[in-house]
Amino acid sequence: MSNIKFFLAAASLILVDLFSKGYVEDFFQQGDVVNILPFLSITLAFNSGIAFSLLDFNNFFTDYVLLFIGLIITVFLVRLFKQEDNITSKVGLILIISGALGNIIDRAMDGVVTDFLLFFVGNTPFFIFNLADAYISCGAVLYFGIELSNYISKKAQNE
Numbered sequence: 230m231s232n233i234k235f236f237l238a239a240a241s242l243i244l245v246d247l248f249s250k251g252y253v254e255d256f257f258q259q260g261d262v263v264n265i266l267p268f269l270s271i272t273l274a275f276n277s278g279i280a281f282s283l284l285d286f287n288n289f290f291t292d293y294v295l296l297f298i299g300l301i302i303t304v305f306l307v308r309l310f311k312q313e314d315n316i317t318s319k320v321g322l323i324l325i326i327s328g329a330l331g332n333i334i335d336r337a338m339d340g341v342v343t344d345f346l347l348f349f350v351g352n353t354p355f356f357i358f359n360l361a362d363a364y365i366s367c368g369a370v371l372y373f374g375i376e377l378s379n380y381i382s383k384k385a386q387n388e
Contacts, residue, residue, distance in 0.1 A: 232311070235319060239327040246331035246360040250343040257345070269348055274357050275341040296336050303329045318375045324368025331361035 253273055257263075263271040303326060310322040335342045344357040 235310070235323050239323050239330070242324070242327035242360075242364055243331045243334070246328070246364070247334060249360050250331075250335055250345070253345040254343055262347075268350060269346060271345050272347040272357060274344045274347075276344050276357075277341045293340070296333060299329055299333045299336070303333065315375060315379075318372055321368045321370075321372030321375065324364045325372065326368075328361040328364030328366075328368065331364070332359075335361070 253271060257271060257273040259273050259275075261271075261273060265271060306322055306326050306329065310319060310326065313319050313322060332342050342359065342361075344359050344362070346359060346363075347357045348355045
């Protein structure tokens, strides 16, 4: 698979993420809860911090410092992607890059990231996220799983 196909896939993932955020913002208000699975609901929230609302101080400095840091990390990941030969690792990196860019674009528009998928067990909420966060999480598991597998294989060969 050529790099162009990967980047077209990334663009598609980013568009789906941004569309989903826009849809929820247009049709839901903060406080609305729509259960879609026994452990997942749609609940609109705005996050000015990072994952799990860490650094959620909702001020200009943290909003745009986080945006800048996100851009630097994304540039690093794109460079890593270009050097990668393993197709599964490339898929993992594209998922991470797509998620990062989806959240960066969202944050650049108004200083916050739109979250709307609330994971809960019983009456206990655990975390709220969006599709970009899911891309990043799945991509990280895939990429680091392959890297760990490769490391273990190389270590076994050297013994």
